[in-house]
Amino acid sequence: MTNADDSKTAPAKAPVKDPRELPDVSGLVVGVLGGTGDQGRGLAYRLARAGQQVIIGSRDAERARGAAAELGLGVEGADNAECARRSDVVIVAVPWEGHAKTLESLRTELAGKLIVDCVNPLGFDKQGAYALTPDEGSAAQQAAALLPDSRVTAAFHHLSAVLLTNPEIEKIDTDVMVLGEVRADTDIVQALAARIPGMRGIFAGRLRNAHQVESLVANLISVNRRYKAHAGLRLTDV
Amino acid sequence: MTNADDSKTAPAKAPVKDPRELPDVSGLVVGVLGGTGDQGRGLAYRLARAGQQVIIGSRDAERARGAAAELGLGVEGADNAECARRSDVVIVAVPWEGHAKTLESLRTELAGKLIVDCVNPLGFDKQGAYALTPDEGSAAQQAAALLPDSRVTAAFHHLSAVLLTNPEIEKIDTDVMVLGEVRADTDIVQALAARIPGMRGIFAGRLRNAHQVESLVANLISVNRRYKAHAGLRLTDV
Numbered sequence: 023m024t025n026a027d028d029s030k031t032a033p034a035k036a037p038v039k040d041p042r043e044l045p046d047v048s049g050l051v052v053g054v055l056g057g058t059g060d061q062g063r064g065l066a067y068r069l070a071r072a073g074q075q076v077i078i079g080s081r082d083a084e085r086a087r088g089a090a091a092e093l094g095l096g097v098e099g100a101d102n103a104e105c106a107r108r109s110d111v112v113i114v115a116v117p118w119e120g121h122a123k124t125l126e127s128l129r130t131e132l133a134g135k136l137i138v139d140c141v142n143p144l145g146f147d148k149q150g151a152y153a154l155t156p157d158e159g160s161a162a163q164q165a166a167a168l169l170p171d172s173r174v175t176a177a178f179h180h181l182s183a184v185l186l187t188n189p190e191i192e193k194i195d196t197d198v199m200v201l202g203e204v205r206a207d208t209d210i211v212q213a214l215a216a217r218i219p220g221m222r223g224i225f226a227g228r229l230r231n232a233h234q235v236e237s238l239v240a241n242l243i244s245v246n247r248r249y250k251a252h253a254g255l256r257l258t259d260v
Numbered sequence: 261m262t263n264a265d266d267s268k269t270a271p272a273k274a275p276v277k278d279p280r281e282l283p284d285v286s287g288l289v290v291g292v293l294g295g296t297g298d299q300g301r302g303l304a305y306r307l308a309r310a311g312q313q314v315i316i317g318s319r320d321a322e323r324a325r326g327a328a329a330e331l332g333l334g335v336e337g338a339d340n341a342e343c344a345r346r347s348d349v350v351i352v353a354v355p356w357e358g359h360a361k362t363l364e365s366l367r368t369e370l371a372g373k374l375i376v377d378c379v380n381p382l383g384f385d386k387q388g389a390y391a392l393t394p395d396e397g398s399a400a401q402q403a404a405a406l407l408p409d410s411r412v413t414a415a416f417h418h419l420s421a422v423l424l425t426n427p428e429i430e431k432i433d434t435d436v437m438v439l440g441e442v443r444a445d446t447d448i449v450q451a452l453a454a455r456i457p458g459m460r461g462i463f464a465g466r467l468r469n470a471h472q473v474e475s476l477v478a479n480l481i482s483v484n485r486r487y488k489a490h491a492g493l494r495l496t497d498v
Contacts, residue, residue: 225482225486226482244466255495
């Protein structure tokens with residue numbers, strides 16, 4: 023409650039938690055497909071640390087349980103199908119190469135679920151990272167095409183796994199751009215982001231505008247190389 | 261001067277001017293093609309206010325001189341060809357529809373010049389803005405293809421014309437992502453951005469990664485609609 027007076031003392035433009043009413047998401051179970059990778063593990067850790075019930079999913083249930091045990095904080099591990107079945111919100115953090123195949127194979131388990139795609143389709147060569155353009159326009163649009171019975175959103179693209187997984191870092195100083203078609207769904211994702219200290223979830227458009235958000239990671243990789251940083255994004259004037 | 265104490269009280273990660281040595285650009289003449297439009301006029305105003313010599317270019321020299329006279333601050337107006345010829349750095353702020361044609365017609369005048377493309381190829385429909393994808397990949401790559409004898413960079417995509425043109429606003433609280441192939445050129449553009457109070461120029465990759473930077477404006481438009489804001493971007497940890 024140290025910031026109770028923010029509205030009086032902070033300059034009008036200072037970053038604050040989204041002032042609009044966001045839903046209470048503290049009771050939702052969050053699954054993370056690809057939860058044994060760096061990005062997935064980092065998100066699982068931050069959400070569990072914020073009090074969320076988290077299940078890590080992997081093709082290999084044993085590997086998922088091992089990663090969960092390392093994280094502690096009540097995190098569970100399961101194979102992808104069980105992770106999807108038991109979760110209310112499913113974060114998709116698999117490598118781009120396995121994105122379509124993984125989602126296709128889980129269509130039944132993911133029906134009705136709120137999907138949060140955070141996959142960045144990128145290629146790499148000697149000059150660094152560059153954007154790949156999926157046939158559907160973006161990873162998020164591919165997810166929406168493959169999962170017609172799910173509620174697909176996109177978010178959490180620009181987070182540094184290095185920062186997420188470092189337990190000594192208390193606050194993740196970044197905004198999370200949240201994309202989707204249905205306000206009730208994007209509100210839930212924004213509320214999830216806002217549970218992590220330092221983060222805000224900001225609505226940033228429909229899925230047809232997901233490609234540039236996903237591929238902006240190529241630019242952040244250039245920033246990180248040049249400045250030896252773990253760059254994140256803030257939206258000013260919001 | 262109300263924020264004169266910012267440097268003492270701000271947290272360690274607060275936005276600061278790029279700490280690296282940037283070149284002295286105070287003697288460069290900056291031309292703005294499309295300088296009678298909102299974005300171009302706003303940039304011309306801010307750069308002139310920061311002490312830069314600025315020439316506004318337009319197809320119609322009279323219109324350019326009129327816009328220049330309104331801005332004051334020593335800004336001059338000229339037709340596009342004269343603007344290009346007399347400038348060291350040429351900011352391209354024309355509408356996307358006229359982008360290729362304008363640049364093609366100025367190939368000779370723009371030879372050897374440092375080009376800063378800030379054009380955002382966007383479409384609009386009932387659901388708002390969406391990214392257009394130029395055949396060359398991005399507006400900046402189109403400029404590079406059309407101007408083989410110029411030094412092409414891209415920057416200044418995410419600025420709010422409303423804020424730029426409001427004389428009561430002292431500081432523009434945003435980072436400017438600067439893209440290009442040659443460090444000496446991107447350094448100059450970063451230094452130009454840094455002349456405007458509140459702005460930093462941050463190197464953010466090569467021109468092949470310009471598309472997502474250009475089209476991110478579609479997302480900022482969504483942000484602005486939802487939050488009644490004039491959103492800008494900050495890169496954290498830099």
